[in-house]
């Protein structure tokens with residue numbers, strides 16, 4: 001029985017553990033997940049906006065999210081443990097991308113790509129937009145794109161816990177410890193060292209360490225271009241209801257969506273202020289400085305909002321091209337990477353988990369070919385350009 005040690009027990013590590021132990025026929029694996037913090041205080045999976053969209057510009061991201069929504073819709077049955085049926089609160093009000101004149105052509109190009117993959121999406125003129133969402137200001141909008149199904153949000157922490165509980169029920173062992181190094185013999189790893197002095201023997205190691213993955217790669221002498229990039233999320237209340245409100249991506253780059261009876265919103269700081277591994281402190285000044293004014297310009301009812309809370313988490317940003325990095329690196333025969341999801345890792349965790357499990361089990365992808373997001377593109381300097389990055 002091959003021994004697999006997964007470093008990082010967030011949504012990605014837990015999904016891989018689940019898929020590796022799901023099938024009772026064929027090869028069996030002894031799977032240990034090393035997770036330093038069982039409360040997931042800093043894990044992106046617990047601090048996420050937990051949304052899923054199909055409106056990407058690349059085929060691979062669309063395919064991964066199509067599988068993601070299918071998995072989420074059936075998760076209650078798939079990840080049930082006995083009588084315990086997990087509930088992640090999935091709702092599908094869609095994503096609404098707003099484009100100015102300058103962005104309209106890109107929206108049309110993306111739309112063509114999405115339609116080619118049977119994504120349920122519609123382009124709206126400003127008049128159609130206003131008719132559908134009377135509470136929105138169409139000032140400066142040339143075109144909008146609305147997801148009609150397969151897009152929405154859910155509870156990310158519950159998703160992580162559902163994978164984890166199911167994996168444990170299938171025999172996966174979670175060890176609360178900090179991985180501190182890798183034991184290596186030639187081209188292969190033979191173990192994972194822990195902070196308590198123990199070394200877990202391993203035939204296969206998986207790097208699922210989220211924003212901290214570059215350190216794990218470094219232990220194997222591999223340069224992984226992934227860094228933690230802080231993202232602040234603000235919650236706010238608004239006296240006026242916005243019927244049918246989807247997740248809106250404004251031309252300013254600010255996104256917002258309902259969260260229960262309230263709303264949440266966020267933004268990406270400009271590149272020169274987007275430092276690597278900044279402390280997880282909320283950028284409160286951004287809310288009054290430009291988020292609130294921009295929100296109120298797009299939705300006049302937001303003049304009267306009140307901020308009710310905020311948090312900060314890390315995007316595990318792939319600095320090379322802002323997309324996942326999956327699979328082996330040519331310098332090591334048994335270290336698998338599942339990193340760099342750059343803000344779309346929760347929705348991709350079912351596809352990534354299944355794919356990495358297939359790669360370990362069969363040496364190749366069987367259901368969905370994830371090779372477009374392999375290490376090769378980085379080593380060959382072929383960035384995968386995703387135009388719809390939030």
Ligand SMILES: Cc1cc2nc3c(=O)[nH]c(=O)nc-3n(C[C@H](O)[C@H](O)[C@H](O)COP(=O)(O)OP(=O)(O)OC[C@H]3O[C@@H](n4cnc5c(N)ncnc54)[C@H](O)[C@@H]3O)c2cc1C
Pocket residue numbers: 007008009010011012013034035036037040042043044045046047048049050051052177178179180208209210211212213231232233266312313314315316338339341342343344345346347348
């Ligand atoms: C504000 C925000 C909004 C987001 N919105 C979305 C969204 O709408 N949709 C979407 O799909 N994605 C979104 N994401 C991204 C998504 O949350 C992540 O891509 C995903 O959660 C990554 O999962 P992970 O398991 O790789 O990382 P994590 O959840 O961070 O898990 C990694 C784990 O590894 C552990 N670890 C690290 N190093 C070690 C070590 N040496 N030893 C032991 N344990 C270790 C950590 O403790 C952590 O628990 C968002 C992220 C943020 C921060």
